[in-house]
Amino acid sequence: MNSLCKWSNVGLLSLAMLVVSSCATAPRTQEQVMSDLKSSNPSVVLNALEDVEDKIPEKPNDLSSIQTLLTDSNAKVRRKAARVLGGMQADVTEKDIKNISALLKSDDPAEVIDGLKSLRGLKAATAVPDITPMLKHPHPNVKRDACRTLAILGDKSVIPAIEPLLESPKASVRKDAQDAIDALRKKS
Numbered sequence: 001m002n003s004l005c006k007w008s009n010v011g012l013l014s015l016a017m018l019v020v021s022s023c024a025t026a027p028r029t030q031e032q033v034m035s036d037l038k039s040s041n042p043s044v045v046l047n048a049l050e051d052v053e054d055k056i057p058e059k060p061n062d063l064s065s066i067q068t069l070l071t072d073s074n075a076k077v078r079r080k081a082a083r084v085l086g087g088m089q090a091d092v093t094e095k096d097i098k099n100i101s102a103l104l105k106s107d108d109p110a111e112v113i114d115g116l117k118s119l120r121g122l123k124a125a126t127a128v129p130d131i132t133p134m135l136k137h138p139h140p141n142v143k144r145d146a147c148r149t150l151a152i153l154g155d156k157s158v159i160p161a162i163e164p165l166l167e168s169p170k171a172s173v174r175k176d177a178q179d180a181i182d183a184l185r186k187k188s
Contacts, residue, residue: 086121
């Protein structure tokens with residue numbers, strides 16, 4: 001019983017120290033976060049991207065350090081940079097759209113999906129020719145996200161490419177295909 005109490009006290013003390021240390025940490029400034037985006041340590045960069053996405057109340061004035069990360073050698077960094085730009089509906093260049101569209105060529109379905117989700121948040125209609133082949137991707141969730149992205153970025157001309165998915169064995173693919181077609185038909 002005595003050893004149980006000692007372990008409980010040690011656990012409580014550790015928890016209290018963790019709470020106190022987390023409360024004592026001041027929020028990071030936008031300048032600190034933007035500086036961390038230039039780190040050579042991928043973990044530091046990913047944490048900074050999380051901060052940009054979640055904790056900085058306003059969109060940074062200079063997005064160039066995030067845009068540069070779209071071609072980073074680390075796939076997780078590239079993916080997160082794309083998602084952050086898409087999530088903040090950033091004004092991006094045609095070069096940025098091409099760099100994000102490069103994610104669609106990955107063998108990793110999660111990377112392709114991150115590229116599609118990012119493009120949905122951007123004014124990236126020029127990426128539609130890169131998105132359309134994703135309707136034939138072997139992974140059903142890639143097909144679903146391609147439908148959702150085309151519903152936003154495409155026009156009625158992509159409906160014939162989506163229609164074969166109405167015959168998919170996966171109900172979720174059929175639903176997203178139908179939703180995309182319905183949304184595209186409403187566009188003028």
